[in-house]
Amino acid sequence: MKLVVRVKLLPTPAQASVLEATLTACNEAATWAAQVAFDEGVCKNLPLRRLTYREIKARWGLGAQAAQHAIKKTCDAYTTLAAKLRNGRYGRPCSKRHSRASGKPVVFRAQAAQPYDDRMLSWQHEARTVSIWTTGGRMKNVAFTGMADQLEVLARHRQGESDLLCEGGQWYLLATCEIPEAEPNAHPVSFIGVDLGIVNIAATSDGAKYSGRRINRRRAKDRALRSKLQKKGTKSAKRRATKKCTGREARRNKDINHKIAKRIVAEAARTGRGIALEDLGGIRERVRLRKPQRTTLHSWPFAQLGAFIGYKARRAGVPVVYVDAAYTSQECSQCHHVERGNRPSQAVFACRSCGFVEHADHNSSHNIAHRGWYVWVCGVESTAPALTLIA
Structure with a gap:
């Protein structure tokens, strides 16, 4: 991997x-x-x-x-x-x-x-320095730093090219590493269903909720600030709106997605289960929303969260499957009756057939878990992405 x-x-x-x-x-x-x-x-x-x-x-x-x-x-x-x-x-x-x-x-x-290959860049891991080619000649003893676990991965598994990058006056090297995957769990006892949304970024069939209310308030403030800066019209205001504010929000979202993915994968690995995710491909074309809702839904990187869960699961040997997301929010997880009226409000699910009542996101996650098990029984392998980025 x-x-x-x-x-x-x-x-x-x-x-x-x-x-x-x-x-x-x-x-x-x-x-x-x-x-x-x-x-x-x-x-x-x-x-x-x-x-x-x-x-x-x-x-x-x-x-x-x-x-x-x-x-x-x-x-x-x-x-x-x-x-x-x-x-x-x-x-x-x-x-x-x-x-x-x-x-x-x-x-x-x-x-x-x-891009830099091994002819242009060499690593001295014990000294934590690199020797790098420049237009002024070979430059040695350029120090580097990073998190301890990342540096260990770099020293043991680096293979291929590295990219030299400058962001905001800071210099980085993006190094490709080939990591052996853990032995996959071929016999999961069941699946953890993960329902993705806006009010709750992720809700699992175990009852865990990762609330998005506080995050959404912060995102609304960021959007208001960007709008204010863009309306001002000056070059400095536009530069701040497009670079500083947008970059800060993207980094915050990425950090949150990493934390959510880490917790879900750790729980699945601890209990010997797999992970079932919704296949949200083409959701922007399928879902019709009012204009104020579009930015909230389409600006959160759900695909990034799925990719993070995917690569962390592959490292831990946890199987991941994707299921059809259609009607998971309207289907009763007990009697499997499907009706739009089963959702009287955003947070409440109340089945009109059997009377089962539960939080709507948890009900959806149970349906995703059930579908994940059926997909696994039918012999579909994990579709977790093979390439991602350690931030």
Whole structure:
């Protein structure tokens, strides 16, 4: 299983200036290569390398490996763009948004991530330093730090490329690690159903609830602040609204999702059970909401929470299955009678057939657990994602 460990670099001011110059040169070269690829209609690695390799080395002073990585990064960016256009990420082919995305070359930020392989980057784990290639030559003794468990994973399982990244003046390395998976539990005694929502971010069939009321109030304040800054109209206000506020909310959401996923997986592993999640693919197209509700529902990263549960479960050997989410909130977990009237309010479930009454989210989680067991009995394997990020 592949994981990406994020470690923080601690360069001196002189080292930081060299790293900044290196990252700027690499991204300027990649932007120029993207322009050539757009003009010539060439997005494959080898043809684009023939057109740009010598010029990149001569103009920006990049080494052979750095030049090749800049070209490959350009090709990967166009591949990702083509996939997004094909999947409707930028709307229909005739829309203005689609035309804007496809009608101009890819541009890389000056501090966008740059890949490094083992020829360009070496790790000294005992000294907690790295030796890294720069446009000014090989720079040694650049200190790094991180959480103890992450550094242990890095030292034991690092394999493949690492990305150099600058965010908010801080320097990071994103290192790919190949971690052996735990022996999967082939005979779970049952499944923990996890119902995802807004009032309660997650509710399990064990009775646990991870409330979202406090978080939603904080998110509402953040949205109000962003709206106020955007209406002000100045460049500094817009920059603060788009970068500082949005980044802070994303980090907070990610931390909450990590904590929820960790607790659910730990309980499943302790009790020898699997985890059943709702398949929420295409929910934005299926669910019709009033405009004030759309931001609340669509802005929480439920897919991220599912991915975190998935990779933590794979590490612990816990099976994960996804089930159809249709009517889980209207179905009685006791008699399985389905009726819209079974939900008299958001929080209450009251079956009109057998009279069973329970909290609506817990009733849904029981239905998800039942469906998860049926899916497992039918022989469907875990669909947990294989790649994610350790924050």
